[in-house]
Amino acid sequence: MTEALATPQTTTTGGNGRRWKTDRFGLDLDLPRPPGEHGRIQGMPxxxxxxxxxxxxxxxxxxxxxxxxxxxxxxxxxxxxxxxxxxxxxxxxxxxxxxxxxxxxxxxxxxxxxxxxx
Missing domain, CATH: 3.30.70.260 (ACT domain)
Known part of the structure; x- marks a missing residue:
């Protein structure tokens, strides 16, 4: 996992009032990431x-x-x-x-x- 992906960029508040930190791509920081070099979550929406x-x-x-x-x-x-x-x-x-x-x-x-x- 790269540092850019792990760095929190914003705090998001859902409709239920729950708040969480997301990376610059809007992914929850607690989202499990694919392990190793052969998997990744792409940043392209x-x-x-x-x-x-x-x-x-x-x-x-x-x-x-x-x-x-x-x-x-x-x-x-x-x-x-x-x-x-x-x-x-x-x-x-x-x-x-x-x-x-x-x-x-x-x-x-x-x-x-x-x-x-x-």
């Missing part, structure tokens, strides 16, 4: 982006269209760590495609950083 539809091809097309539009806006490929498919039998929009994307791509940080570099 990810954000799910969901596309609902009545059928799977439509949900996939919506996800693909959003990815293309976002990559044009960003100026590079969006960092997608995972794709998840959900099916809800009793819902009108029964298919959901979720893309787990890097938060720094979605908050514009990558775009702002590349604009400054140019």
């Amino acid at each position: 990810y954000r799910p982006v969901q596309f609902d539809a009545d059928d799977l091809p439509t949900a996939l097309r919506r996800a693909a269209s959003w990815l293309q539009e976002t990559e044009l806006w960003l100026g590079e490929a969006v960092d997608v760590i995972a794709v998840r498919l959900d099916f809800f039998e009793d819902e009108p929009q029964s298919y959901a495609v979720k893309l787990l994307c890097a938060e720094d791509d979605l908050d514009g940080l990558t775009k702002a950083t590349s604009a400054v570099a140019e």
Whole structure:
């Protein structure tokens, strides 16, 4: 575990009034860390982006269209760590495609950083 990960950065108060210390990534300092060199908790936050539809091809097309539009806006490929498919039998929009994307791509940080570099 690196010092940066172990250093408390803030005290967080939950809805129940409980207070705890978190590291700079918002992780509870008491959270068990993976042992040794072959495990780690990554500091990169990810954000799910969901596309609902009545059928799977439509949900996939919506996800693909959003990815293309976002990559044009960003100026590079969006960092997608995972794709998840959900099916809800009793819902009108029964298919959901979720893309787990890097938060720094979605908050514009990558775009702002590349604009400054140019």
